[in-house]
Every structure is written in C-alpha cells, then in structure tokens.
Amino acid sequence: MSNAKLNKVPAGDCPQLDINIRVSYQQFELAINLPIPLKGITGIFGHSASGKSTLLRAIAGLEKTLIGDITLTSDGVADKALVSKTLVNSEQGYYLKPEARQIGLVFQNSRLFGHLSVLGNLEFSVKRCKNRQLDLNEVIELTELTTLLEHQVNQLSGGQQQRVALARAILAEPKLLLLDEPLSALDQHSKTQLLKMMLNIQKKLNLPMLYVSHSLDELQQVCDTLLVLAKGKVVNFGNIHQIIHQLNNFDDPTLIHQQTSLSLPIKQFNNGHGLAVLALNAEQDIYLTSDKAFENQTQLRCFILASDISIALTEPSNSSIVNHLFGTIKQISHRKNKVLLTINCGSQEFFVTISAFSQQKLSLNSRQQVYLQFKASAVRTFIH
Numbered sequence: 001m002s003n004a005k006l007n008k009v010p011a012g013d014c015p016q017l018d019i020n021i022r023v024s025y026q027q028f029e030l031a032i033n034l035p036i037p038l039k040g041i042t043g044i045f046g047h048s049a050s051g052k053s054t055l056l057r058a059i060a061g062l063e064k065t066l067i068g069d070i071t072l073t074s075d076g077v078a079d080k081a082l083v084s085k086t087l088v089n090s091e092q093g094y095y096l097k098p099e100a101r102q103i104g105l106v107f108q109n110s111r112l113f114g115h116l117s118v119l120g121n122l123e124f125s126v127k128r129c130k131n132r133q134l135d136l137n138e139v140i141e142l143t144e145l146t147t148l149l150e151h152q153v154n155q156l157s158g159g160q161q162q163r164v165a166l167a168r169a170i171l172a173e174p175k176l177l178l179l180d181e182p183l184s185a186l187d188q189h190s191k192t193q194l195l196k197m198m199l200n201i202q203k204k205l206n207l208p209m210l211y212v213s214h215s216l217d218e219l220q221q222v223c224d225t226l227l228v229l230a231k232g233k234v235v236n237f238g239n240i241h242q243i244i245h246q247l248n249n250f251d252d253p254t255l256i257h258q259q260t261s262l263s264l265p266i267k268q269f270n271n272g273h274g275l276a277v278l279a280l281n282a283e284q285d286i287y288l289t290s291d292k293a294f295e296n297q298t299q300l301r302c303f304i305l306a307s308d309i310s311i312a313l314t315e316p317s318n319s320s321i322v323n324h325l326f327g328t329i330k331q332i333s334h335r336k337n338k339v340l341l342t343i344n345c346g347s348q349e350f351f352v353t354i355s356a357f358s359q360q361k362l363s364l365n366s367r368q369q370v371y372l373q374f375k376a377s378a379v380r381t382f383i384h
Ligand SMILES: Nc1ncnc2c1ncn2[C@@H]1O[C@H](COP(=O)(O)OP(=O)(O)OP(=O)(O)O)[C@@H](O)[C@H]1O
Pocket: 025, 026, 027, 028, 046, 047, 048, 049, 050, 051, 052, 053, 054, 055, 214
C-alpha cells in the first residue's frame, strides 16, 4: 500500500491531476503527459474517436492495459490541506481500485437501480460513503429532485434520470467528478437545466469536474479550461477562450466554427432600446440583444462567428448595424478562397472571415487599421 499513502504537498497549491500514461489498442493509442490543475469545470473536447472517453476511463481506473502513472492531489478530509494520492503506477505494479479513487462518474446512460425509487437510489449511495460530510437533503435540493423522490427511476425522463445519476455520484463525495457526454441524449431544455445545475454544484461544493463533450457549445457555457484531443494526443490545453482562438487557425476546419469567444462585464442590462451593453475595453462597447436572464449576472459569456463580422476601411456612419469596433489587422491567413483575419481591438483579438475577393478589393494588409461591424443579434450568448 506504499503508493496509497497520502503525501502532504504544500498548502496553497491547487488540486491537480498529474497524468503520464499510454493506453494502447490494436488501432489506437492514447498518449498523455499533462498536469491538469483542477479548477472549476475543465472541458475535454475533440472529434469522435480522439480518445476522450479512454482518458476518463484511465483516470477512473477502468483501463487495465494502461502504462504510466496518475496522481491526484486534492483536499484532505480532516484539515483540508492538499494531499497527493497515486491512482496508478504501472512501473511499480500499483493500481488503485476504481472504488478507492474517490472519483465520481456520470455517463451518457448512467445505469441506475431500476427496481428502486429515486430516494432508494440516493440512499444506496449514502450508505456506501464513508466519512459522510454532505447532507442528503442539500444534494436533493441542488439536483431539484424533491418532488421525484418516490418515483421509480425507470419511469423518469432522460433528463430526470441524469439528475439522479448526478446526485448519486455527488453523494459518494468524490474529490473529482468525471462527466462523459452526460447531456447527449437530452433535449435542449433538459441540457440547459443540467448545465446550470452542474455549474451551481461545482461552485457550491467546490467540486472539480472533467467534462467530455463533442459539443463546443455545451462546453463554452460552463468550462473555464479546455483540453483538446486529436488522435489520442493533447493538441491544446488552457483558458477556454484562448484555446478556441487557437483552434480558429487549426489545420482541421471541421473541429469548430471559427469565432471570437469572450467573457465580458455587463455595463447595462438594457439601454432603453432592448440592447444590453458589454464593456470590451475602456473605449469600446459591444451591443447585443437584451434578455431578462442577464439581470442576475455581472459577466456574460458570448461568441461571435467569424462569418458574422464584416470589415470597413472607414467608420460606418449610415448603417443600421450597431457594433463598429476599431482595430488593427494582426494576421491574414488564406484557406482556399476564404481569408481569416485576426484583428486586435485593444488587447482583445477578434476573428473575421471574408472572401479572398473582398480582401483583394480592400487591399487588406497586416498592421492596417480597420473597422469591424456586426449586428447585435450576431453576439450569441448562453442564457441560463
Ligand atoms: N476496448 C477497446 N478495444 C479496442 N479499441 C478501443 C477500445 N475502446 C476504445 N477503443 C478505440 O479507441 C479509440 C478512442 O475511443 P474513445 O471512446 O476514447 O473516443 P472518444 O473521443 O470518446 O469518441 P466519441 O466522441 O465517439 O465517444 C477509438 O478508435 C476506439 O475504437
């Protein structure tokens, strides 16, 4: 048991997962060497068969052929100081069993106990949890299951079942929660409800989550950090907005829609004309269609598709388009008959696609000063 011994690491550091592994199948190899700071919700994104689920399974202890090591550094139970725990170290022949890892899992189709009620499923999880700290009623409230407790789980909708799966995973009091496409079988309303719930649970319980999805749209709503996989390898890892901007120039044009991804402070919920105002920087604002839901927030996550922004050489004055930003072209990248412009508006980068024809017509060059224009309706937000 020497590897399971809890080695204290200096307090003040953040919880972290240190991964240095290889998982080999006949046609596929996952090779990851990466420390993942466990802050908030980390998205794991990539095409189908890029290795996202294999990575989660390796962390959970479900990949027996794994070579390498994984260490989880998290809060201790007694004094909250950080402690590191080896989950696997193949060189030393050490594999901690999945149930001893303190890692929760929610899948696309989480298998609940069909013969038990919602409450029965939750109580089962409570009974198995040692050193219980969480209050069952608090978790029931967080997952909005109060009115469903007596229902049989096989009579619930997909969204309701996923909420039970989430509650059950949380009640095991994991140090880390792994979510593998938990929303993919749900309708839009249930997706939005669950995303809001995940965010709330993450904050209230300070529970780090790794969230696998092939939908960037879902990840953008809740994740602070993004890990991108391609063919079993890490392509990018870091702040979600920066990573999305790096992916704009990625070789594979099918991975994302090229865009500017932003989190900005709300200056005004409604300017009296149905538009909300976001502060881009000291000099420039962004206008977007106002929504009542903005009133509870101080910061807004939003994105603008590169194809929704156009370029003018002089400031447009006789236009119905409300957003005119002044910027300097930083980079011009050609792809077939399209051109991707990276434009600095203050310290914020914007991404704009125009035709090669337009670029020639305007004789655009790097370091040239231009105006970006886009409608209020082109600023897409995530409303919870
Ligand atoms: N048990 C296994 N035996 C052989 N090959 C496997 C096994 N499990 C996964 N693979 C292969 O590993 C690759 C990565 O699979 P994985 O499920 O991790 O991808 P993914 O990114 O999660 O894909 P998706 O988004 O479609 O769920 C695939 O090519 C898959 O066929």
